Amino acid sequence: MSMRHRPKSEREQLELFRALPGDLAPRDAQDLMAYPFFSLAKSHRTAPIDFRSGNVAIRVEAVPDHGMATIWDADILIWAASQIVEARDAGLRTSRLMAATPYEILTFIGRGTSLRDYQRLKAALDRLQSTTVATSLRQPAERRMHRFSWINEWTERADGHGRLGGVELIVPDWFYRAVLDDALVLTIDRAYFKLTGGLERWLYRLVRKHGGRQRFGWRFDFHHLHLKSGSLSPFKRFAFELRDIIRRQPLPGYALFIEVEITGRTLLAFEPAACGKPVEALVLSGTGTTVPSGTRRSCYREPQSTLSVEQESGIRALNLESNQESNSSVEGPGKTKPRQHGRSHRNGQPERTAFRKAASADPHAIEELPFLAKPGGAS
Numbered sequence: 001m002s003m004r005h006r007p008k009s010e011r012e013q014l015e016l017f018r019a020l021p022g023d024l025a026p027r028d029a030q031d032l033m034a035y036p037f038f039s040l041a042k043s044h045r046t047a048p049i050d051f052r053s054g055n056v057a058i059r060v061e062a063v064p065d066h067g068m069a070t071i072w073d074a075d076i077l078i079w080a081a082s083q084i085v086e087a088r089d090a091g092l093r094t095s096r097l098m099a100a101t102p103y104e105i106l107t108f109i110g111r112g113t114s115l116r117d118y119q120r121l122k123a124a125l126d127r128l129q130s131t132t133v134a135t136s137l138r139q140p141a142e143r144r145m146h147r148f149s150w151i152n153e154w155t156e157r158a159d160g161h162g163r164l165g166g167v168e169l170i171v172p173d174w175f176y177r178a179v180l181d182d183a184l185v186l187t188i189d190r191a192y193f194k195l196t197g198g199l200e201r202w203l204y205r206l207v208r209k210h211g212g213r214q215r216f217g218w219r220f221d222f223h224h225l226h227l228k229s230g231s232l233s234p235f236k237r238f239a240f241e242l243r244d245i246i247r248r249q250p251l252p253g254y255a256l257f258i259e260v261e262i263t264g265r266t267l268l269a270f271e272p273a274a275c276g277k278p279v280e281a282l283v284l285s286g287t288g289t290t291v292p293s294g295t296r297r298s299c300y301r302e303p304q305s306t307l308s309v310e311q312e313s314g315i316r317a318l319n320l321e322s323n324q325e326s327n328s329s330v331e332g333p334g335k336t337k338p339r340q341h342g343r344s345h346r347n348g349q350p351e352r353t354a355f356r357k358a359a360s361a362d363p364h365a366i367e368e369l370p371f372l373a374k375p376g377g378a379s
Contacts, residue, residue: 014095014096014097014170015093015095015097016095016097016098016099016168017083017084017087017093017094017095017097017098017099018098018099018100019083019098019099019100019101019104019105020083020086020087020090020092021104024082024083024086024108025082025086025187026078026079026082026108026187026188026189026190026192026193027078027081027082027085027179027185027186027187027188028078028081028185028186028187028188028205028208029077029081029175029178029179029184029185030178030184030185030186030209031137031138031178031184032074032077032205033186033205033206033208033209034205034206034209034210035051035056035058035135035137035228036049036051036058036060036228036229036230037049037058037060037069037074037133037230038060038068038069038070038071038073038074038202038230039062039067039068039069039070039071039198039230040070040071040198040199040201040202040229040230040231041070041198041232042070042072042198044067045062045067045068045070045232046062046063046064046067046068047232048060048061048062049068049230051227051228051230053227053228055136056135056136056137057134057135057136057145058133058134058135058136058137059133059134059135060131060132060133060230061131061132061133061134062127062130062131062132063130063131065130066123066126066127066130066131067127068127068131069124069127069128069131069150070124070127070198071198071201071202072124072198072201073124073127073128073150074150075109075111075193076105076109076121076124076125076128077128077150077171077175078109078188079100079105079108079109080098080169080171080175080179081175081179081185082108083098083100084176084179084180085179085185088180094180096152096170096171096172096173096176097168097169097170098168098169098170098171099166099167099168100166100167101165101166101167102118102121102166102167105121105167106118106121109193110190110193110194121167122156125151125154125167125169128149128150128151129149129150129151129152129153129154130149131149131150132147132148132149133147133148133149133150134146134147135174138174138177138178146174148172148173148174148175149172150171150172150175151169151170151171151172152169152170152171152172153169153170154167154168154169154170155167155168155169156168186208186209188204188205188208189204189208189252189253191252192204192205192252195250195251197241197245197250199229199231199238199241199242199245200245200250200251202229203225203242203245203251204251204252204254206220206225206228207251207254207270208253208254211254211270211271211272218269218270219259219267219268219269220267220268220269221265221266221267221268222235222238222239222242222266222267222268223235225238225242225268226238226239239266242268243258246258246268251270253272253273254270254271254272254273255270255271255272255273256268256269256270257269257270257271
């Protein structure tokens, strides 16, 4: 009589990957940076995210017991991506089944290591496992949706005092394949983990993804940002919080500006921060270019109180390749064309005020456009 063999579980089919020691560079998956996959609030959210733009469709659902995975929970996925990329680059075998101590995860993402922090880590893992995602991103066939959870399963080992002694988790194949693809992963600033607001965390990831380290930054329409964030806040509240972020300048490595077109449309503009350093969270009124002895030259620029009108000048070719689905404007039914925007300069220098007025009056201006290179080879 032949015995029927029990099929192997997913865990039994995967080789265990143990977390690498050391201070690894934090890396993030571009798809997670560009689209609304997480709740931006720490409050319990069960309302789904339902996002559609062009051929991209995303639906994120949560269960009442745990609520939706938050953008703070996504730090665990940043840790996982960083581990996988570091191991791959070192020629080591990687796996979707990962093992680490809670201490290793918590210290990497800039958290404490108290009993409360361990309990929060467990709650974050539960939300990541119970949140379900359906998306058309990176699917070979049109209208095909890939469904998964951020963590397929996770197990814990506890010590005699009830503290987590170790964690094993399985990341989904959709995420794992994205991380192994060099073109779909970006290194992020470690200061990201110090950002306390959900909106500013989401905005940094979006800016880092679309602008990268491009010298002249990009523009985003406020309404488009609201749609792309998946936020439950009304647009007016969202715009208020966005303006407050622009006032505080908390994003590491990037300076933010407001541009207002002649048509009245408000744009968020950004570019790499002055001096190549992160812009501090608070820009003090009256801050000058000199600072006390013993410190470096200030990168602060005090916002001016009035709007300045930009004049278009020499234009170079647009850089559209990193965000093709948004870098077009409608011209008649079913037609799109790339738009060209220039930047204003006074005496060969770019405007550096916190509030600027764009010259474009085109009502069909696109939601996201890269800034253009300065004319005449100006640096």
